[in-house]
Amino acid sequence: MKKNKLFQYFLLFPVIIYSFLLILIPLIYVLFLSFCKNDSYGGMIYEFTLSNYLTIFDFTYMMILLKSALIALIATLICAFISYPFSIFLMDKSERTRSFLIKLVMIPFLTNSLIRTYGWIVLLRKNGVINSALIGTGIISKPLSLMYNNLGIIIGMVYTLLPFMILPIYSAVSKMDYSLVEAAKDLGASKWKVFKEVILPSTISGLFNGSLMVFIPAIGYFFISDILGGGKVMIIGNLIKNQFLTARNWPFGSAISIFLILITFLLVKLYKKIGGKMDDLGGF
Amino acid sequence: MKNVIVRLDNVSKKFDDKTIIKNVSLDIYEGEFITLLGPSGCGKTTILRMISGLERVTSGDVYIDGENVTNVEPTDRPVNTIFQNFALFPFMTVWDNVNFGLKMKKVPKEEAEKRIKKAIKLVKLEGFEHRYPPQLSGGQQQRVAIARGIVMNHKVLLLDESLCSLDLKLKREMQIELKKLQKQLGMTFIYVTHDQDEALTMSDRIAIINKGVIEQLDSPMAIYRHPKTTFVADFIGESNILNGTIGGVVGENAFLNILDNITLTIKNNHYKKDQILKVLFRPETFEIHNKEVKDSIPGLVKDYIYDGQFSKLEVLVGKKEPITLKVTITDADLCKKDDTVFLTVPEEKIVIIGEEYEEE
Known part of the structure; x- marks a missing residue:
């Protein structure tokens, strides 16, 4: 019995070390830094202060936060709007069709997301594939500005985060008893009513789950706004990155990071309160 | 002459080139309790689903109450199904489950209330209106499913192996109750089962189905005493x-x-x-x-x-x-x-x- 327990710890050892060295200690360090002062050369003065946190509540930073949340929210909604029809379409298809289409969703994600984001430049830029095609067919005369703005960031985020919405929703929809859909039809429900009255309430946990998995990373994905926003659009992820790399104000960067973590925790709490299960998120 | 309520006219069904139902023609009369009986995989449930519209026919025509409904969506067919697993909406109360169809058909609230109360009374579920289906026993869930079907006031109720999941004692009770209910409402019940005892005790007529064709359509007594094929003779009773x-x-x-x-x-x-x-x-x-x-x-x-x-x-x-x-x-x-x-x-x-x- 005791030997068994020891063996379990032995197996867990790498994970414990990993979590401790690479997650917990850096996190404590970030927390510690967030209460320190910054000197003008980018160094730290180890004196306690709350000013970093107070700075976050400046109008400029609040606007960035609000904008980040708005962009993330729009990306989340678009993801949900794409995921539901797709999952419902797969509902009564054969096992082969299902697994084929789900693989199609997954395959792009075996490639590095940074490279894929660069790929979007080819499609979205002024003389890119989409604009050339639209001008070539005479649909538009002037190229659309599809990137280096909020739209570009949203397109990039939807593209990158879509599987995190599709998978939980698909899983919830496919776990759903299909006879419920049939019963609803049998009782005279239109397609929209079947969705609203039966499918949505049955799969709401998948929607919450997916929303969380999309919204939280979307707030912080700085490389998408760097590449597709062209550095013109500041979201909270860029703000943090800039504090560490460009502005060299580590304490302020740390404070925003901690603030973001707190918001994430709040969202998870909210999710639990609405009735989401932590199991759906992989446990907590 | 009895009034034909459901007519299958030379109906066939193929799934991926496999013929499941072969040129079945069947007249079902108003107010009768008819059972589609056969071994599993014989196509009896497919026939039921073609009547409800949940399955489209490959060829042939389906008529309900004199109207050709071959290309009509299940949503608009005047029949209701009691599913094998009951298919109750687990996130709705018993009341809301029974109300679902009425809500979809936009029945005025007052009338709906009256009809729901009547249906719930008929299936003896008074006092359970505000429970959720997972809190009910198998027999009670069965009753909710029946109430949800009969509240629509359609002439035909389709029952897909509806008593299968109940234990033996409850099954016997429900058999008798179902039969009583059917007589009381004067509705046509089309019942699918593989259980010959069930078919013999409840039905006015039985259609014995084997490999996608109707082998014999007769009263229970005629089927037992005068089987038309060796399959029927072998399938019903000991022989x-x-x-x-x-x-x-x-x-x-x-x-x-x-x-x-x-x-x-x-x-x-x-x-x-x-x-x-x-x-x-x-x-x-x-x-x-x-x-x-x-x-x-x-x-x-x-x-x-x-x-x-x-x-x-x-x-x-x-x-x-x-x-x-x-x-x-x-x-x-x-x-x-x-x-x-x-x-x-x-x-x-x-x-x-x-x-x-x-x-x-």
């Missing part, structure tokens, strides 16, 4: 099916040769000499004797199971090609294992499979 040849015809009588050289005298029914017949003996029609009598089949009691009310025997008959007959007797003292016995069957109880018969 002994033997090959027979007409040895000769003399006026009113015909001589039927079975087994090695046993001749039974039966009533002549336009037989010809050397005509080959399939002969059905039900186990309970045998009479057992210790001495040879006229038209008797000698045999050896191979197995004897005393079962209280009945004794079940296996009797080995025939010399060249021995066959084991299933025999049921009520008098346990007549014989014992390893006895030689002589079996007779009253002439009127010998059934020639597929033979025309007169209504009883």
